[in-house]
Amino acid sequence: MTAGQTTTLPVPSGHGSLEQYIHTVNSIPLLTPEEEHNLAERKMGGDVEAAKRLILSHLRVVVSIARGYDGYGLNQADLIQEGNIGLMKAVKRYEPDRGARLFSFAVHWIKAEIHEFILRNWRLVRVATTKPQRKLFFNLRSMRKSLSALSPKEAQAIADDLGVKLSEVMEMEQRMTGRDIALLADNSDDEDSFAPIDWLADHDNEPTRQIERKAHHALQTEGLQNALAKLDERSRRIVETRWLQDDGGLTLHELAAEYGVSAERIRQIEAKAMQKLRGFLAEEAEC
Numbered sequence: 001m002t003a004g005q006t007t008t009l010p011v012p013s014g015h016g017s018l019e020q021y022i023h024t025v026n027s028i029p030l031l032t033p034e035e036e037h038n039l040a041e042r043k044m045g046g047d048v049e050a051a052k053r054l055i056l057s058h059l060r061v062v063v064s065i066a067r068g069y070d071g072y073g074l075n076q077a078d079l080i081q082e083g084n085i086g087l088m089k090a091v092k093r094y095e096p097d098r099g100a101r102l103f104s105f106a107v108h109w110i111k112a113e114i115h116e117f118i119l120r121n122w123r124l125v126r127v128a129t130t131k132p133q134r135k136l137f138f139n140l141r142s143m144r145k146s147l148s149a150l151s152p153k154e155a156q157a158i159a160d161d162l163g164v165k166l167s168e169v170m171e172m173e174q175r176m177t178g179r180d181i182a183l184l185a186d187n188s189d190d191e192d193s194f195a196p197i198d199w200l201a202d203h204d205n206e207p208t209r210q211i212e213r214k215a216h217h218a219l220q221t222e223g224l225q226n227a228l229a230k231l232d233e234r235s236r237r238i239v240e241t242r243w244l245q246d247d248g249g250l251t252l253h254e255l256a257a258e259y260g261v262s263a264e265r266i267r268q269i270e271a272k273a274m275q276k277l278r279g280f281l282a283e284e285a286e287c
Helices: 018-026 033-044 048-056 059-072 076-093 102-121 131-143 152-162 166-177 196-200 207-229 233-243 252-259 263-286
Strands: none
Touching: 018 059, 018 076, 033 048, 048 076, 059 076, 059 102, 076 102, 102 131, 131 166, 152 166, 207 233, 207 263, 233 252, 233 263, 252 263
8 A cells, every 4th residue: 555545444334234244344454563553553643544444454353252152142243332342442542562462452352341241231130240250150151061050060160160169159050040030010910920029019118108107106206295294293203214214214112212102002103194194195196
């Protein structure tokens, strides 16, 4: 290519079939090390056309990597698209003077985007959130010898190879072999049908019930204070010290010593005061 000339490269279109797209990207010429280095330096200087050529020449790499994730049940075109995002991030960060080819540098970014897409979409609830869980998720499938459930011996071997606990392998195995279940029941007319929401629902803690309980408690507290205020001072003190103290209050004998009467007399005053309180509270409830 002489100075001033530009190479017309085929641009993959999102409107054709996946096979057509793959054929297109595979027809894009590969770059020599010198061409790649020159384009990367131009890219670092802000040359958008150079960045574009770097991306286009490595789209086949994305296709190759994405094909390795066929078994996750996700659309291949979506995996390629996410991998392309990783490739663009790699091209943006690539520095040719560090000595690595763009291919080697981009693999990490391409896989990272594909992994993130799989984890977001493989299940409604994420099966792996921490870095060790993500590593286990992507290695467990490739290390399985069959599609059947892992035997204890196979699980232990995988745990040893990956340097994780056997319990972690078994937990990930359960997550991967499980399936999503709708929280709500379907619209069938079957009266016996049920869904997880039926097990989770706590009608006692339903918001309106909580408001009712708080209002009832407030009325009881206020009503009790009003009723106590209607008692004479001695009766009110006996009731309060016997029943309304967090530390257990005073005994009949302690109150008897305080007032200079017998414990039986204190019991009689207490019983009469409690009878009056019930009457006062009943009047409060009717109001």
